[in-house]
Amino acid sequence: MKKIVFIFYLLINVSFLFAQSEGNAKITGLLFDETNQAIPYASVSLFNMEKELLQGCITDDLGAFNLDKIPVGSFQLEFQYLGFQTINQTIEIKKKNEKLDLGTVILKEDSEQLGEVLVTAEKSKYSLRLDKKIFEVGKDALTQGGSAVEVLGQVPQVAVQPDGTVTLRGDSQVQILINGRRSGMTMNNALDQIPSDNIERVEVITNPSASFDASGSAGIINIILKKNMKSGFSGQLGLTAGIPANYVVHPGVSYKSKKVNLFSNLRWRYSDYNGLYSTRQERTLLGTTQFLNQDEIEDRHDDGRSGYFGMDYYLNDKNTITAAYYRSATKDTDYTELTYALQDEGQPSLGILRVGNSVENRNYNQLEFNYTKTFKQEGRKWEVSFQNDFWNSTKDWDLSSSGDGLSTGVAEALRTTSKSSSKDYVVETDMTLPLKKKGEMEFGLKFENRIVKNDYLAETFLEEEWTVFNQIDNKLNYGEKIGAAYTQYGSSIKKLEYMLGLRVESTFVKTEDEEDSYSSKRSYVNVFPSVHLSYPLAEKHSMQLTYSRRINRPSLWDIYPFNSIKDFNVQEIGNPNLDPSFTDGVELSTLSIFEKITINPSLYYKHTQAPFQNILFEDANNNFVFQPINVDKRSEVGGDLSLRYQAHKTLTLMGEFNVLYFTEEGNEVNGFIDTEGTTWSMRFIKSLRLWKDFQIQTVFDFQGAEQSANIKYLSSHTLSFGLSKNFMKDKINVGFSAFNVLDSRVRRAEIKTATYQIEQRGRRYGPRFALSFLYKINQNPRERMRQQQRQNR
16 A cells, blocks of 8 residues: 555656646636526637637536636637527636636526427437547436336447346446446446436446546446436336336435435336247267257346435535435346256257256445535545445255256256355545646545455255255355555647546455365556547547556456356356456547537557456366456457437437457467457437427347357347327326347357357347336426436536
């Protein structure tokens, strides 16, 4: 930790050297509406007298704006916000270092434009910032009554695979944050616990700045939850009913005054899922060809309850304290039926039926505390945060096998018990410091301590008693400590905006087990630089160049050495010898906004040392094992294109296309063969508003084939659509959604070697249909439009 503090001290001093500059004139003020409410995210533009744009800014949550580095002369200021009349004001700067305070500027509502704006506010929007791409969540028909999974399924560059894995540009090594912080909900596949109505926006950060954790080679997906911005009492009640069984109730209530902001959300969920899986296998062993056909039926049932409660307390206009608590409890009851047909060439077929029942009880808790202090100096801010995540999980499996194939050595009765728990403590502090001209420096410290425990036991019933199966009886403790320090400096040179950052992270990982078979200790210190450049080519055309270095640390489940025994044919185990991998990425993006078309193309390159790959191989006992390994390196060159076309005021078309070429190199130790290939994906979204309050939306996804290690994943596609209708002046919304209507959301894989061939097919769930109802309390249309454009805390 002393090394971190020393390096942090050096980083701050280097940043101050970058920040030396002289000042010029400055213009400040506030932007309010006629009801004396602040207007956040309004556009403030400075023109010379020849109508040439010199610079601009947007107002913050308090309606404040700040323009600086202004020379002596006469200028025109333009204030613009959707749904309000535009104001132009002539100003004169007489002194080089003059500070001109315009006081409060009042915008008047444009009643004709407001109707059009409210329609626009119902649609999702996509924008490009210096270090991120932002997807503002609208009232799209397919997300009504859904969860974060449905929202992510519409975010450009993001995909949810048929097995539930979230990927960014096809890469699963992505870090998912909630309100800028890691959360157990994202690390335990609990995104379906977050209602879509609670999500304000999703930030896609392919090359994160130094202020973010360095984990995740693909980048970061940051889910920002809504926060009440309206004074007084407001709330909503959501109901969902679906086929297969999917019943959800999620009320929310909030209250805001001058001193306090209270917010709460509850959710009850009762859901069924039906999975179908199959394997066709041919293997040559000791000169004999063996065949195996395997089919699996999986019925999963989830009962879930969650609640989120919090409070902002405004000590005064400069100091705010936030405290919140989230709890989620689920009970998963699963039934699985595996049918095997085994046959040696020229011999009769032998059959095995394995039936399994499992019950898993999970509870997840998150406590968060934040103190924010602002200063008289505009833009200066200090934050201190504490977060404590703790969860517990107990899962029991009972497996019974029958059939004439038991003579091959398959256990007749098995049971397993897995008990897991985790405690995660995070303390961090961040300081934002405006400097002369347009410079701004940010620096911070963070410490995280995570402790995970797992107790796993597998037993078989032999001679009238339960005995340990294959010596699977162990307890594993995993500890991870990460200390970090960062600094970054942002400013501009004429039209060029830049942000330079440097982050240092010290990691200590300790793994120990009761049998002392997998115990290890690892520690390493790494430096992660980042560069972000942005240049406006014209008023509505910009270009961005970014670079960052990232790390992938193996998770507990990646190194977890105990195998799953549900399927006796293929054993899935972790790899205690996995090393972290490091990725350097460069990306060039442009954004062009025309009257009806928005175009966002990107080119990128990534190089990774020691990346993770899952491989399938035969062990010494001729059993198949599925396990992650480190390969030598991987290089990627890719490009994507996002398009939005407003064909008519009632019709919006959105398209996305991504193509990627990669090469991977293995080594003699892991036996991995060098490979290369090309994969591509596309998404098409059509939103049609037949009349003001009725919307139809269609989404088509296609994922091309991809070679991964010695496994080839075949292409898949999904078609979904939704309908929604508003009633009672938008107080009530009724929606209908249909996901995977063609039952084509299937994960298919092929593995071919000199001694065996395997074809796999997996469908986690089939078509799903849902009817949703949402009732809003004390939320008028203009306030809803305003909340759509506000930032979350």
